[in-house]
Amino acid sequence: MKKRIKAWQIVVAVPVILFSIIMIASGFSLISDGETGSGVFGIVIGFFCILPAAAVLILPIVLKKNRKADAEPQVKREAPPAPIARVPESNEQDTVVAAGHHDTQAVTETPESSISMPVSFSVSFEGLDGKRLTRFPSDYFGIDVETTGLNPQHDRITEIAAVRVESGRIVDRFSSLVRSEVPIPPNVEQITGISNEMLSDAPTENEIIPRFLEYINYRDVVGYNVGFDIRFLKAAAERCGNFFCSDYFDVLPLAKKCLPDLKHYSLEDVARRLDIPVPVAHRALADAETTILCASALRSMISPEEKKRVAIENYDFSKIQVDYDTLKPTVDSVDPQNPLYGKRIVFTGELLSMTRAEACQYVVNHGGVAADKVTKGTSFLVVGDAGFPPNTDEAGSGKMKKADEWRSKGSAIQNISEADFFKMVAEYEKAKGN
DSSP states (O other): OOOOOOHHHHHHHHHHHHHHHHHHHHHHHHHHTTOHHHHHHHHHHHHHHHHHHHHHHHHHHHHHHHHHHHHGGGSOOOOOOOOSOOOOOOSOTTOOOOBTTBSOOOOOOOOGGGSOOOOOOOSOOTTOOOOBOSSOOSSEEEEEEEESSSOTTTOOEEEEEEEEEETTEEEEEEEEEOBOSSOOOHHHHHHHOOOTGGGTTSOBHHHHHHHHHHHHTTOOEEETTHHHHHHHHHHHHHHTTOOOOOOEEEHHHHHHHHOTTOSOOOHHHHHHHTTOOOSSSSOHHHHHHHHHHHHHHHHTTSOHHHHTSOOOOOOOOSOOOOOGGGOOOOSSOOOTTSTTTTOEEEEESBOSSSOHHHHHHHHHHTTOEEESSOOTTOOEEEEOTTBOOTTSOTTOOHHHHHHHHHHHTTOOOEEEEHHHHHHHHHHHHHHHHO
């Protein structure tokens, strides 16, 4: 959990601390000049002033650190409902048995009636964040959500799923469509196969989110690019008066570590490389199960020494250095009819398909302008498919907020996912070739 010093703390504390330092220094100077009484008085005043100033800086951090511990005892925690059927115990920690992927079908769906009704909370949830796990948990929930878009503040969850894993085996499932107050755009419906009509009779966010939170019961979660899922779950939980603070393990960095030569790192690409069937893409339950199977296969590629503590890279999502001023085309000619020609393109978040520098060069080679800042003239804000850290602000990156501001003033900036961005160019080039 990050402990940030607020601006008001600096404004209040820093001048007082500087005054205290001056008083103390002056006191010592007076003592050296023989004015002992005045010097001691100055030193005492300096120390008395510096103590409350230091408290202004330190005390809010200490209180925030203990807030989660203070809040959780007020919440009644109950074990999630027992699954209808369980697989036999096994010593094979890395084997996952899932119906639909192997001949063994040892799990059953949890009936709707077995999931208890929502519990209510009356605590403050500010600052309650789970931490990133570097040790893969033995018992956890694989999670996935489908949404109407990329912004957890404005978009909504349309499908949610959790798959319970104990000792490496799937023992239970939870999944539901979620009726959204935000219509599903046509391009998203094409990707997920979830239509507005399918959600007309689904439970609302206020009905399903508390049940989901009670089901996972604060336990560890595992997902693929899980930061995206967590940001939406946190936003939805807060709207329902609850909170999401499970610790999490992201399988995406594990895939990058074990499959360094893979060109693209979407869940489907990783699953195909590992010979794991993908029955349907971009549906919450199927993606959660595929993630669990991929995690198991990837962990089997790691040595026993590394398996106890997987080395996960700490990606710097906030600053990826690109020298925008020196970008020049590396091709002889540019097609002025391609969809990027003359367009101003800004990237945010981490890209899956290429580095930020490679993406900017790609834009320039297609006659576009790669830029670092969102302005009124920005054409596309491309959101990397690897997303942002889970503790990123609910509204996403600062660039996404700036794009929202410009759109509210009449700008035609479009937010587009990394996959859709490159697909747009690929489809044009394919059509031109035909």
